[in-house]
Amino acid sequence: MKSLHSYIGGRFVPGKRGFADINPADGSVAATVTEASAEMVDEAVAAARKALHGEWGKLGARGRATVLYKIAEGIEKRFDCFVQAEVADTGKPLSLASRLDVPRAAANFRVFADVIKIAGLEAFETELPDGRRALNYTVRKPIGVVGIVTPWNLPLLLLTWKVAPALACGNAVVVKPSEETPATATLLAEVMQEAGVPDGVYNVVHGFGPNSAGEFLVSHPGVNAVTFTGESQTGASIMRACAPTVKPVSFELGGKNAAVIFADCDFDATIAGMSDAVFLNTGQVCLCAERVYVERRIFDRFVAALTERAKSYDLGWPMEPATSMGPLISKVHREKVLSYFDLAREEGATVVIGGGVPTFGDGRDSGFYVQPTIFTGLKESARCVKEEIFGPVCHVAPFDSEEEAVALANDTRYGLAASIWTSDLQRAHRVAPQMNAGITWVNCWFLRDLRTPFGGVGLSGIGREGGMHSLNFYSELNNICIRT
Numbered sequence: 001m002k003s004l005h006s007y008i009g010g011r012f013v014p015g016k017r018g019f020a021d022i023n024p025a026d027g028s029v030a031a032t033v034t035e036a037s038a039e040m041v042d043e044a045v046a047a048a049r050k051a052l053h054g055e056w057g058k059l060g061a062r063g064r065a066t067v068l069y070k071i072a073e074g075i076e077k078r079f080d081c082f083v084q085a086e087v088a089d090t091g092k093p094l095s096l097a098s099r100l101d102v103p104r105a106a107a108n109f110r111v112f113a114d115v116i117k118i119a120g121l122e123a124f125e126t127e128l129p130d131g132r133r134a135l136n137y138t139v140r141k142p143i144g145v146v147g148i149v150t151p152w153n154l155p156l157l158l159l160t161w162k163v164a165p166a167l168a169c170g171n172a173v174v175v176k177p178s179e180e181t182p183a184t185a186t187l188l189a190e191v192m193q194e195a196g197v198p199d200g201v202y203n204v205v206h207g208f209g210p211n212s213a214g215e216f217l218v219s220h221p222g223v224n225a226v227t228f229t230g231e232s233q234t235g236a237s238i239m240r241a242c243a244p245t246v247k248p249v250s251f252e253l254g255g256k257n258a259a260v261i262f263a264d265c266d267f268d269a270t271i272a273g274m275s276d277a278v279f280l281n282t283g284q285v286c287l288c289a290e291r292v293y294v295e296r297r298i299f300d301r302f303v304a305a306l307t308e309r310a311k312s313y314d315l316g317w318p319m320e321p322a323t324s325m326g327p328l329i330s331k332v333h334r335e336k337v338l339s340y341f342d343l344a345r346e347e348g349a350t351v352v353i354g355g356g357v358p359t360f361g362d363g364r365d366s367g368f369y370v371q372p373t374i375f376t377g378l379k380e381s382a383r384c385v386k387e388e389i390f391g392p393v394c395h396v397a398p399f400d401s402e403e404e405a406v407a408l409a410n411d412t413r414y415g416l417a418a419s420i421w422t423s424d425l426q427r428a429h430r431v432a433p434q435m436n437a438g439i440t441w442v443n444c445w446f447l448r449d450l451r452t453p454f455g456g457v458g459l460s461g462i463g464r465e466g467g468m469h470s471l472n473f474y475s476e477l478n479n480i481c482i483r484t
């Protein structure tokens with residue numbers, strides 16, 4: 001059985017307590033993981049601090065970009081190992097990990113290597129009352145030791161989304177991957193070694209959140225900034241932990257995303273897009289649409305077509321090439337999702353399809369699969385319409401006017417992503433900016449350009465990452481003013 005250990009100062013360091021890394025496809029133990037103690041988190045932070053004062057701290061942006069390209073190549077060289085590790089930890093289909101998670105991890109390093117190489121700096125010439133001038137210019141410096149805490153749904157993709165820009169800016173990082181998905185962060189440590197990343201620049205501490213490695217990291221006085229992706233409530237706890245030392249935070253949190261489908265949409269393309277938007281990664285993408293609003297004229301046709309799509313998913317073993325939907329991440333998470341399925345019924349939903357657990361007659365019955373599920377008929381005030389479920393499920397409701405659709409979509413305390421489906425260009429331009437969200441897609445979903453701002457409003461987060469926005473979070477600007 002494989003043992004996964006923390007990675008501190010360039011060495012794999014076992015912790016005293018172990019816990020199991022479960023394969024969600026059949027509930028088997030994929031690996032054992034050793035938990036980092038408070039002392040180990042101290043050591044990781046100290047190793048990161050030391051690295052900032054060593055050769056890493058002296059490397060310029062071009063030198064760091066070269067290292068980032070090597071990391072990208074290292075991920076690609078071990079492509080199959082990363083895919084297998086991600087599939088074993090998450091249960092996501094092989095096809096998805098190969099198409100999305102692992103290629104995006106390499107792309108994250110390449111894009112931020114490119115971004116740091118071309119990033120300019122601000123300069124202003126200031127005219128003074130006495131006729132003299134001052135030149136103001138900014139220099140970009142690393143923020144220091146960055147604590148990175150990540151979730152289980154897109155483990156490597158989301159981890160590298162933060163590690164890459166943090167390293168591009170010259171920081172050292174201590175990452176705390178989700179306890180559910182520790183493997184790829186650990187494998188990345190080997191890639192870092194091979195790419196010549198100096199010891200202490202990339203550290204991994206394994207463990208849980210409260211009273212474990214996660215809390216020890218985010219409350220550590222030696223950590224200069226915290227970037228976190230995960231649940232909104234966890235974000236609130238982390239914010240409290242960061243308050244005493246006034247650490248800057250970047251939060252990518254939960255969502256209850258809306259999709260608005262107008263009758264003039266390209267129907268087949270919309271159904272294909274919405275099928276991904278609801279069911280990709282078993283609905284465990286923060287950007288997934290759990291609230292779908294459809295113009296009444298095409299409501300029945302839409303529900304019927306999305307139902308056909310839901311039926312077409314192959315809930316196979318994750319490593320089978322034909323599998324198109326894997327299990328949920330854990331027993332606990334499945335209980336949560338199923339409790340929402342029960343709640344939806346209590347709240348008066350019509351179950352169009354799904355709503356339960358599939359049976360297979362093999363090892364998958366010990367895994368954490370659920371059926372792709374569509375509800376209709378709920379009131380807008382229902383908890384199932386208001387709260388994030390994070391499973392392969394949506395509620396579909398009709399609307400009659402554009403104004404009503406906008407109001408329904410915006411009636412949420414979250415605000416991560418929205419999608420609009422229409423072939424009326426003017427309508428798209430009119431409606432998209434009205435969405436109370438950080439990202440609005442028109443006639444597409446999860447189409448990403450890594451230079452663009454990514455983040456949410458309300459309960460969905462604080463700040464934006466992506467392109468220059470990431471550089472601004474992961475660096476401190478020093479404005480230098482010289483009177484000439």
Ligand code: NAD
Binds near residue numbers: 178179207209215255
């Ligand atoms: P989670 O908040 O339970 O855990 C995320 C990470 O935080 C884990 O590593 C966990 O160990 C750690 N953690 C938990 N409590 C902590 C604490 N008190 N202090 C420090 N660390 C702590 O989230 P999850 O269940 O792993 O992920 C699912 C959630 O993530 C969903 O809400 C989803 O919408 C959200 N998400 C958001 C985005 C985005 O970009 N906005 C992307 C992916 C997932």
